[in-house]
Amino acid sequence: TDILGSMLLMTMLLTLLLAFQFLSETGFDWKVIVMFLLTVIATFLFIRVEKQAEDPVISLDLFQSRVFVVVNLVAAFISGFLMAVEVYIPMWMQGVLGYKAGIGGLVLAPLSILWVYGSSLASRWMVQHSIKRTLFYTLIISLVGGVSLLLLPLHTPFFVFLMISGVTGIGVGATIVATTVSAQNSVSFDQLGVATSFNTLSKTIGQTIMISVFGLILNQVTRQQLTQSNLTNDPDIMNKLVNPQTAKNLPTDLLQPLREILHQGLWGIYLAGALLVVAALLLNQLLKADEK
Numbered sequence: 467t468d469i470l471g472s473m474l475l476m477t478m479l480l481t482l483l484l485a486f487q488f489l490s491e492t493g494f495d496w497k498v499i500v501m502f503l504l505t506v507i508a509t510f511l512f513i514r515v516e517k518q519a520e521d522p523v524i525s526l527d528l529f530q531s532r533v534f535v536v537v538n539l540v541a542a543f544i545s546g547f548l549m550a551v552e553v554y555i556p557m558w559m560q561g562v563l564g565y566k567a568g569i570g571g572l573v574l575a576p577l578s579i580l581w582v583y584g585s586s587l588a589s590r591w592m593v594q595h596s597i598k599r600t601l602f603y604t605l606i607i608s609l610v611g612g613v614s615l616l617l618l619p620l621h622t623p624f625f626v627f628l629m630i631s632g633v634t635g636i637g638v639g640a641t642i643v644a645t646t647v648s649a650q651n652s653v654s655f656d657q658l659g660v661a662t663s664f665n666t667l668s669k670t671i672g673q674t675i676m677i678s679v680f681g682l683i684l685n686q687v688t689r690q691q692l693t694q695s696n697l698t699n700d701p702d703i704m705n706k707l708v709n710p711q712t713a714k715n716l717p718t719d720l721l722q723p724l725r726e727i728l729h730q731g732l733w734g735i736y737l738a739g740a741l742l743v744v745a746a747l748l749l750n751q752l753l754k755a756d757e758k
Contacts, residue, residue: 471515471523478508479671486678490685524660533597533652534661536752538668540601541645543746544608545669546676548638550739551577551611554680554732555627561708561728562620564721573624576632584639588647591640597648598753604644605747608637612740620729641746642669676742680735687731697723704728 485501492498516522528534556570584604591600611634618626649665650658688704697703697720706712707724716724 471512471519474508474512474515475523478505478512479667481505481508482671483674483678486675490678490681493682524664525657528653528657528661528664531652533753534649536749537597537601537645537648537652538665539749540605540746541642541649541665542668542672543742543749544605544638544641544645545672546679547608547612547739547742547746548634549673549676550680550735550742551615551631551634551638553677554684554735555615555631557708557728558732559624559627560710561704561713562725562732563622563624564710564713564725565624566710569624573627574631576628577635577638580632580635581639584636584641585643587636588640588643592644592647596753596755597644598750598755600644601641601750601753602747604637604640605743605750606637608634608641609740609743609747611637612736612743615736616733616740620726676738680738683734683738684731687734688727691727691730695723695727697727 481501481504485498485505488495488497488501513526516524516526552574555573556567559565559570559573560567584607588600588604591603595603611630614630614633618630646662646665649661653661692698692703700706703716703720703724704727706716707721707728713721
């Protein structure tokens with residue numbers, strides 16, 4: 467059993483995630499630098515150990531497959547984009563439109579329902595086309611959802627979010643299925659379990675990192691806008707805005723400008739999310755047209 471490799475892998479992931487957590491909480495300071503340095507050291511040691519291990523926790527031979535590397539990166543990017551939708555559309559519902567938390571969750575129902583349809587689409591496309599063309603189709607659908615969020619004005623009707631949620635569910639659901647199946651098909655049968663686990667790990671890392679990055683974007687934008695507008699000295703004002711219980715106690719003359727500030731912060735998040743999908747599309751170009 468590759469105990470040393472397992473310990474180094476856990477250290478590498480823990481320090482990486484802590485680095486992004488500290489980055490979102492306190493900005494770029496010495497703790498972030500230390501965590502990133504520890505991540506680099508742990509990664510270097512992990513690669514050396516895995517090269518010499520008789521039964522490595524992750525066989526480095528997997529990364530010799532271009533399909534395996536690309537589809538896992540695409541899975542990580544699209545999973546990060548999914549966080550922009552699942553976490554911050556409900557925040558728009560509550561903070562910008564003033565709806566209750568239940569409505570904020572309801573807007574994601576089409577995403578979950580149509581995810582199943584997207585999965586079936588991906589299955590059919592993978593039979594008919596190469597993985598490169600299949601991912602191109604699924605990522606374009608996802609990009610439509612991402613760009614639509616960028617174009618929304620402040621007071622967008624609820625049903626528009628339902629439509630965007632549904633489109634995103636189709637695109638992301640299809641992409642996740644396509645990347646998972648391709649990652650499995652790109653390795654030998656004895657590596658199937660490791661490949662599937664690594665694909666899941668890639669998606670989890672993408673989600674965790676981007677949650678921290680999106681939080682950093684939101685904090686930076688709202689803090690800058692609050693400072694420029696000089697609306698209030700309350701450092702917790704944005705948290706009060708997105709909580710329906712506390713938002714009703716805010717001064718009415720502050721609600722509209724605060725919602726505009728929150729809208730600008732959410733726009734920055736959706737821009738980052740759309741860029742993730744664009745990056746995934748560019749990665750997809752590294753695949754050959756005939757690769758399944």
